[in-house]
Amino acid sequence: MRRLFDDSSIARSKLMRNQPQVFKLLVLLVPREMKLEHSAGVKAMTHEQLEVAIEAFRRCSRRELVSKAKVIEAAPESVALPAAARGHQAQGAKE
Helix, strand or coil, X not given: CHHHHCCCCHHHHHHHHHCHHHHHHHHHHCCCCCCCCCCCHHHHCCHHHHHHHHXXXXXXXXXXXXXXXXXXXXXXXXXXXXXXXXXXXXXXXXX
């Protein structure tokens, strides 16, 4: 998101060109005087904070996987294969 609002953003120009409706929506959602600041991110987190963040990520990814999973209910069927012709078997044995 931060890259979209930099002055020399390539991502913003691509979005404006390829999906102008989406760009207009994003512009409406972001306040005019919004300031984006960099933070230390993961480096500044304590061990407990990291564990909580990782667990939250795992829960989210599991939920997404479960929502995309498809259940197939089927019972196996036995299929009878046709018997091979004797002449064909005899040729295969000679070769």
